[in-house]
Amino acid sequence: MIDLLVVGAGPAGLAAARTAGELGLRVVVADENAEAGGQYYRQPGLPGAALDRRQTRGRAVIDAARGVAELRLGCSVVALDPTPTGLRAWLDRDGGLEWLMPRAILLATGAFDTPVAFPGWTLPGVMSAGAAQALVKSQLVRPGRRAVVAGSGPFVFAVADALRHAGVRVAEAVEAATLRGALPHLPSSMRHARRYGELAALVLPLVASGTAIRSGEVVASAQGRDRLEAVRLRPRGRPGAPADANGERVVEADLLCVGYGFSASTELARLAGAAMSVDPGLGQPIPAADAWQAASRPGLFVAGEAAGLGGAAVAEAEGELAAIGAARHLERLDVRAADELASRVRPRLAALRGFAALLPRIFPRPDGLGLLADPATIVCRCENVSLATVLAAVDQGKADSLNELKAATRCGQGWCQGRVCGALLPGVIGARRTGFDGTSQYTARVPVRPVGLAAVVAQLDAIGASEAPSDAGRPTPSPS
Numbered sequence: 232m233i234d235l236l237v238v239g240a241g242p243a244g245l246a247a248a249r250t251a252g253e254l255g256l257r258v259v260v261a262d263e264n265a266e267a268g269g270q271y272y273r274q275p276g277l278p279g280a281a282l283d284r285r286q287t288r289g290r291a292v293i294d295a296a297r298g299v300a301e302l303r304l305g306c307s308v309v310a311l312d313p314t315p316t317g318l319r320a321w322l323d324r325d326g327g328l329e330w331l332m333p334r335a336i337l338l339a340t341g342a343f344d345t346p347v348a349f350p351g352w353t354l355p356g357v358m359s360a361g362a363a364q365a366l367v368k369s370q371l372v373r374p375g376r377r378a379v380v381a382g383s384g385p386f387v388f389a390v391a392d393a394l395r396h397a398g399v400r401v402a403e404a405v406e407a408a409t410l411r412g413a414l415p416h417l418p419s420s421m422r423h424a425r426r427y428g429e430l431a432a433l434v435l436p437l438v439a440s441g442t443a444i445r446s447g448e449v450v451a452s453a454q455g456r457d458r459l460e461a462v463r464l465r466p467r468g469r470p471g472a473p474a475d476a477n478g479e480r481v482v483e484a485d486l487l488c489v490g491y492g493f494s495a496s497t498e499l500a501r502l503a504g505a506a507m508s509v510d511p512g513l514g515q516p517i518p519a520a521d522a523w524q525a526a527s528r529p530g531l532f533v534a535g536e537a538a539g540l541g542g543a544a545v546a547e548a549e550g551e552l553a554a555i556g557a558a559r560h561l562e563r564l565d566v567r568a569a570d571e572l573a574s575r576v577r578p579r580l581a582a583l584r585g586f587a588a589l590l591p592r593i594f595p596r597p598d599g600l601g602l603l604a605d606p607a608t609i610v611c612r613c614e615n616v617s618l619a620t621v622l623a624a625v626d627q628g629k630a631d632s633l634n635e636l637k638a639a640t641r642c643g644q645g646w647c648q649g650r651v652c653g654a655l656l657p658g659v660i661g662a663r664r665t666g667f668d669g670t671s672q673y674t675a676r677v678p679v680r681p682v683g684l685a686a687v688v689a690q691l692d693a694i695g696a697s698e699a700p701s702d703a704g705r706p707t708p709s710p711s
């Protein structure tokens with residue numbers, strides 16, 4: 232019997248696993264990556280590779296969780312399906328499907344780079360900032376020789392720094408925010424002066440190595456014949472206005488890393504039927520959570536970036552709280568003991584969330600990114616659908632939400648299950664047409680990750696064999 236299944240071994244999932252394990256819960260952690268750590272503690276994929284400071288700390292965090300919980304790595308949770316006795320989780324490991332009926336589930340599935348579509352964004356050499364970071368830190372691959380990193384927020388400099396360490400010449404780090412826009416927020420952020428020190432520790436070595444630090448500009452297009460040759464940048468424009476095509480400039484590069492914020496990974500929460508609410512800061516629907524990180528469905532918890540963006544320290548605190556909440560829900564902690572434990576986490580979490588709330592004000596996502604694509608720009612990469620096709624469907628009245636667009640154009644029906652186009656299309660269409668539901672999402676579909684046909688066939692065979700009533704007290708898996 233598993234008390235708690237934690238989906239995701241990033242900061243939130245690992246903190247939850249350690250806390251829940253120490254409280255005596257039987258915990259299984261599943262993560263689709265071959266290494267635990269998530270985005271923040273991302274570990275190298277090669278045994279024996281040198282670790283940086285954060286990776287070394289991450290190793291200790293992973294070991295602490297491993298001491299009290301079972302870690303299943305290379306293991307994707309591809310479906311959650313509601314049954315009369317609870318949520319059943321389907322796990323895909325080494326091409327084989329299995330299912331678990333844990334007594335509680337914590338979704339700590341993190342976030343991914345919010346994609347931005349602009350002319351040339353599908354050229355080889357153009358990638359999300361997170362992908363570039365994963366290539367250098369985990370795969371130990373150098374993704375280019377001369378890079379431009381463009382985006383908003385400290386992540387721009389974290390990625391530029393990781394590339395520099397990997398031996399990539401970072402020609403420019405281009406931050407969309409301006410010092411003038413940030414000034415009004417500086418006094419309230421001075422309580423967190425240490426964070427400015429961390430930012431300076433990223434920026435100064437970049438400057439010393441010859442990287443030009445620019446602000447107030449956004450990427451406009453990527454140029455090249457068969458792969459990236461140059462990046463066109465333009466002033467970001469006034470708030471509420473599109474980027475200004477006057478004043479464009481071109482920088483030669485064979486690598487462009489783009490990072491204009493993150494989107495929460497919510498597919499499993501939606502599959503589980505968790506109530507969602509639009510996060511005002513993010514403009515995206517995220518699972519609603521109470522003071523114990525419990526979602527609307529009994530026994531379902533959410534923590535970390537999957538429940539709203541706040542950074543690694545917020546994710547860890549939410550993971551601890553969710554574990555305490557799960558122990559309370561399972562009556563392994565009485566209410567008083569749970570309150571006492573939670574009271575040690577909540578003040579820290581409140582302070583961390585206060586800082587997290589400042590970041591989007593200091594580094595706001597620039598307006599007008601949705602207007603960068605031109606009619607020929609591919610907006611659904613899996614199904615090769617252009618912006619012109621999408622807008623035609625909207626103009627013909629065939630689609631005023633993402634699901635209708637999916638039926639009309641095949642957008643979102645491909646390999647990534649709509650993760651990429653689902654995150655960018657509301658902004659791209661909303662910037663051009665009124666009447667399109669800018670908060671709509673594709674209905675989450677099983678499986679949320681690609682599953683091999685052999686695994687599906689093996690399951691169908693198992694269902695056939697188990698059609699006789701089960702005496703184990705477990706529900707019989709249904710073909711759905």
Ligand SMILES: Cc1cc2nc3c(=O)[nH]c(=O)nc-3n(C[C@H](O)[C@H](O)[C@H](O)COP(=O)(O)OP(=O)(O)OC[C@H]3O[C@@H](n4cnc5c(N)ncnc54)[C@H](O)[C@@H]3O)c2cc1C
Nearest residue numbers: 239241242243262263269270271308341361535536542543
């Ligand atoms: C690409 C990217 C890079 C980032 N880099 C930095 C950085 O350098 N510095 C920084 O301060 N912050 C960074 N962040 C922010 C960072 O996500 C958080 O600070 C922190 O890692 C959040 O922790 P988490 O546990 O919520 O999520 P994550 O660390 O994202 O962990 C989520 C885990 O869930 C797993 N997962 C997701 N879905 C499934 C599934 N269906 N089945 C099994 N496993 C699943 C993922 O493999 C992942 O390991 C980054 C975010 C992203 C998206």
